[in-house]
Amino acid sequence: MRVLGIETSCDETGVAVYDGDRGLLAHALYSQIPLHAEYGGVVPELASRDHIRKLLPMIRAALAEAGAAPDSFDGIAYTAGPGLVGALLVGACFARALAFAWDVPAVGIHHMEGHLLAPMLETPRPAFPFVALLVSGGHTLLVEVRGVGRYHTLGESIDDAAGEAFDKTAKLLGLPYPGGPALAKLAEQGSSGRFRLPRPMIDRAGLDFSFSGLKTAVLTLLKNAPADAQTKADIACAFQEAVVDTLASKCERALKQTGQQRLVVAGGVGANRALRARLRQMTAQLGAEVFYPRTEFCTDNGAMIAYAGYVRLQAGAQHGGMAVAARWPLDSLAAP
Numbered sequence: 001m002r003v004l005g006i007e008t009s010c011d012e013t014g015v016a017v018y019d020g021d022r023g024l025l026a027h028a029l030y031s032q033i034p035l036h037a038e039y040g041g042v043v044p045e046l047a048s049r050d051h052i053r054k055l056l057p058m059i060r061a062a063l064a065e066a067g068a069a070p071d072s073f074d075g076i077a078y079t080a081g082p083g084l085v086g087a088l089l090v091g092a093c094f095a096r097a098l099a100f101a102w103d104v105p106a107v108g109i110h111h112m113e114g115h116l117l118a119p120m121l122e123t124p125r126p127a128f129p130f131v132a133l134l135v136s137g138g139h140t141l142l143v144e145v146r147g148v149g150r151y152h153t154l155g156e157s158i159d160d161a162a163g164e165a166f167d168k169t170a171k172l173l174g175l176p177y178p179g180g181p182a183l184a185k186l187a188e189q190g191s192s193g194r195f196r197l198p199r200p201m202i203d204r205a206g207l208d209f210s211f212s213g214l215k216t217a218v219l220t221l222l223k224n225a226p227a228d229a230q231t232k233a234d235i236a237c238a239f240q241e242a243v244v245d246t247l248a249s250k251c252e253r254a255l256k257q258t259g260q261q262r263l264v265v266a267g268g269v270g271a272n273r274a275l276r277a278r279l280r281q282m283t284a285q286l287g288a289e290v291f292y293p294r295t296e297f298c299t300d301n302g303a304m305i306a307y308a309g310y311v312r313l314q315a316g317a318q319h320g321g322m323a324v325a326a327r328w329p330l331d332s333l334a335a336p
């Protein structure tokens, strides 16, 4: 079975071809970062218009790269939510129109299911069941995953998502959009131990997160500390340590609470090197394993959507259902 995947939920246009026998045959990503940079964040209308411009040439290029003729496809998968509605609609319209022309089914994929299945594109791939930490710009979720579509949320952020906290704190530090990777880079030049920020909700029972207080703590530090470059790097380092510590401690608790032996980490913040190192250490101590997608499949991409579509179509998913949804709880998904 061969599936075309289309991702347009936010500021990245992703396209990929996944083949059940041969694996990933092509994947391409176009980032709109330069388009939104001057506004300091994503402008939804500009995002939608740019997806319209990029999608068709990217699909043509992916088909050429894969050496895949239109009549070799068995289905099309597109991100149906959550995300920016205008941006999602572009992908949904392209996918559904193409599916009509090619006479194949089109299936709408949950963006976070895409992220959580992305490590399946790697070798070795994690076996079910596992605990997934999904950390992106819009979500921070700990999920117990028993199989495809069998998701139980264990905890989530009650305010800012981890990626959002990185982005907002980066802005406070005067770093350019998108802030997460820039802050992580700056943190590597900082020295640990000069500043210490709170570890939000770590002492409280449960598996929820809260990150909005951290940026306020950073703001207070910035007001009272000298404004030199080393100080900024030290603050970035303290911020990253606080987020990494908090995420690692809740992951440890989730593994212990569920008795699971495998942790899967996905979403943009999953690309963070300090987080990866820390989770590797924590899982090793527990005798558990941690799985990540390669860095480029941590952030938004078409490959994860093509793969999730392949899994669902393979299991008999039908064309149809809803077109798009800005909000869509992961737990509401059903097994295919």
Ligand code: KG4
Pocket: 010, 135, 136, 137, 138, 139, 162, 163, 164, 166, 167, 178, 179, 180, 181, 184, 267, 268, 269, 270, 271, 272, 273, 298, 299, 300
């Ligand atoms: O999954 P993703 O590409 O898009 C969403 O679905 O939101 O995640 C993007 C988020 C952004 O907040 C970005 O700043 C953050 O992931 N991010 C990082 C790193 N790379 C991306 N945060 C910390 N360290 C990184 N290396």
Ligand code: ZN
Pocket: 111, 115, 136, 137, 267, 268, 299, 300
């Ligand atoms: Zn994402």
